[in-house]
Structures are given as C-alpha cells and as structure tokens.
Amino acid sequence: MKEPARILVVGGGYVGMYTALRLQRKLKRDEATIMVIDPEPYMTYQPFLPEAAAGSISPRHVVVPLRRTLAKCQVVVGEATAIDHAKRTATVKTLATHEEGTGAVEFHYDELVLAPGSVSRTLPVPGLAEFGIGFKTVEEAIGLRNHVLEQLDIASSTRDPAVRDAALTFVFVGGGYAGVEALAELEDMARYAARYYHNLEPDDLKFILVEATGRILPEVGEEMGKYAVRELRARNIDVRLDTRLDSCEHRVAQLSDGSRFPTRTLVWTAGVKPHPILAATDLPLTERGRLKCTAALQVDGAEHAWAAGDAAAVPDLTAEKPGTECAPNAQHAVRQAKVLARNVLASLRGEPLLEYRHKYVGSVASLGLHKGVAHVYGKKLKGYPAWFMHRAYHLSRVPTFNRKARVLAEWTLAGLFKREIVSLGSLEHPRAEFELAAGTGRHPEAS
Helix, strand or coil, X not given: CCCCEEEEEECCCHHHXXXXXXXXXXXXXXXXXXXXXXXXXXXXXXXXXXXXHHCCCCHHHCEEEHHHHCCCCEEEEEEEEEEECCCCEEEEXXXXXXXXXXXXXXXXXXXXXXXXXXXXXXXXCCCHHHHEECCCCHHHHHHHHHHHHHHHHHHHHCCCHHHHHHHCEEEEECCCHHHHHHHHHHHHHHHHHHCCCCCCCXXXXXXXXXXXXXXXXXXXCHHHHHHHHHHHHHXXXXXXXXXXXXXXXXXXXXXXXXXEEECCEEEECCCEEECXXXXXXXXXXXXXXXXXXXXXXXECCCCCEEECHHHEECECCCCCCCXXXXXXXXXXXXXXXXXXXXXXXXXXXXXXXXXXXXXXXXXXXXXXXXXXXXXXXXXXXXXXXXXXXXXXXXXHHCCCHHHHHHHHHHHHHHHHCCCCCCCCHHHHCCCHHHHHHHHHCCXXXXX
C-alpha cells in the first residue's frame, strides 16, 4: 500500500488554519496526514483586536484554538527556523526542545504549505525599541488596554504636571487599519473611563495620530479617508498627515514637523513585513521578501510548495494593470486558503490546478462605537450604517460557530450594560506579588 502523503503547514493564521481545516474535511482516509506548526496554539482573528483592547470582546473569544478546530491534524506548538525544500525538511524549535536543550528537530514532508503571515515592520527610530508598543497580537492588545487605563490612574494620583501631561498623551504611528481602529476604539474607551475619576475630564486626554503619507485608510478610498480624518478631528484627535516619527527617546515623541510630545504611550502600527522564515528557505523571493507564486498559489518553480496570504506574492488576475499582485489582507487570505487546499488535493490526486481569481470588493473600518466608514461594491457608507456593516461582516468571517455565538452574545450584553474599565495589568507579571511576599514577607493588600 502507498504511504499517506505528509502535508506540512507552517503557520496557523488565516491561511494555515483554513487550509488545514478544508484539507481535513476533504482528504480521504489514509490519503495524507497533516501537521500544523505555529508558535501559538491558537489562530488570532486580528480584525477584532481593537474591540478586545476596548473591552467590547473578551480576549479568549478573539482567538480560535487550533487543536479543537483541527481535530484530525497534528498541531505542533513551535517555530520553524529553516526550510530545505530540496530535501523536503523543516527545522523546528519547540517548547520541548528548549526544555531538553537538544536543539531543533527536523520534520520531513511531501507537500509544504507556507503561511507564516507577517511581522511588525519597525524602523531605526531612536527609542522605538525601548518605548514602542505593537498592535498585532491579542497579548499586545490587552497589554495596551491595561497600559492606557494605568495611565489614567497615574494622571489621577500624581501631583507633578509634567507626569500628568505625559500620562494623558497617547501617540499612535500609522494611519492604516490597525492604527486607526486601535486609536478610535481606545480613545472611545479612555474618554469614557475618565468620567469615573474625580480629577480627570475626557478633554484632558490628548490623542495624536501620525501618518507619513497624505491620507489614512487608503483601502476605503480617498473620499471616505477624508471623512475619517474629519470625524477623528471632530473628536479632538490630533491627526498629523505627511508627518513622521523622528525619535521617541526619553519618552518624548519628536515629529518631523518639529512638534515634541512627552508621552508614556507610543503605539507603532506603521506596516508589516514578511516573516523571517521566508529568508531561511531555498525558495524564490520577490524584492520585498515575499514568495514568488503562480496564480495557482504554487511557489514559482518549486513543485509541492504552496503559499498564500501575507507571505505570498500572488498575481491578481482581475486587475487591469498587468503585474499587479493581490493585496496582503484577510479578504484575499481566506479565499486563497480555499483554492490552496483544493489545489493541494488536486496535486495529490493528479488533477488539474485551479487559478485564484477574486476581484477586491472594498473595505470597512470601525472608528469606535457606532462610528465607521465603508466602501463596498462601489457604495460609500459612513457613521452607524458603516459601523454595523463592519460588525456584521467580521462576525460572518470569524471562524467556527462557537466563536460567532460568543462574540454576538458579548456585543448584545455590552449594549445592555456599561463598559468594563478595569485594568488587569498584574496579569502580565503574575508572580510579582508572590515574589514580593516570599522575599519580604509583606503582602501588598495587607500593608
């Protein structure tokens, strides 16, 4: 009997999880085995990160557990550090190899699906590595929420005007989806929370959005982008276009227009770059470091290697201009995963491959509670209709019925009760209290 083919999926995000999910449903018994490798045991639905940061959704409902969803797959929590496709091997570091001190292990495969996604793109800005906060993972989103609420506590209790001003100044760098939605949701939440402090007013908080180009939210079109700027400025948010962050040393944000803002909060959302694992492979890359792919989502010139999503440069067959690539966003990633899984099956069975073809239909963006912008199928929406469309679209896209039901229930309850404004910053250092008690015999709550 022929041995089952070994399919290795590197990455458990949109493409990795949806591809593995479709494969486990369509594969015949003993036709192939599937192994999924990801540093985390869950898939993060990133469009919900701003709402998780604002407290509208519980953090555990923003993630989808891989082992439960991919019950017929072998899920390995680890990091692929190198791939030798010529030998069909992947070098992987796992939690066990770290504990054992044995070094990385090698996994052999017959079919490779590379879907590691992307990582935050940073620039050599002085002070950024020391004081910047990212916004790409659920841990960063909840950490930022706790941090913002802690700044209100600091501002409320300090007697130093300089400390108070820095604590109440929040700088966001990057005017794309992540930056604008994170800023809008957290500004909504922080100004709401300020009403519960006896010596703070919502207008005491200063929010600044820094964007290097002349527009924000380019995905929703120029007109809706301009509306978003007007909407944010009407909420007393300082939007600075054609401006860059030159330095943030000593907790002072120095902008290219000469402005200086002492701040304890600097959120960096200025783009992403391909995952470093791509450079540690023997597969062809583009000038921007993404995998060169065909329209069938096969790595160009490499049989049995597939890619999609942020890691792949896939030709857009619906574009009028030749050479155009599909945008690295969730809309393409989810649809590419279906075609990719189908083509992997076709390859195993000797059937013809299908080319990926999807015309971009538009985008929606949230600007905080009951506010948003949308440009979908040529129609432009703003305000409440756009916000409602944003929620409805992403509710339909979040994986599994379990998560859909939980998110919908939380939205319903949030509409009936007041916002949660509790900071749980101690979760980031859970042993701090025990270490203090063990070292000094003192318990913080008993002092």
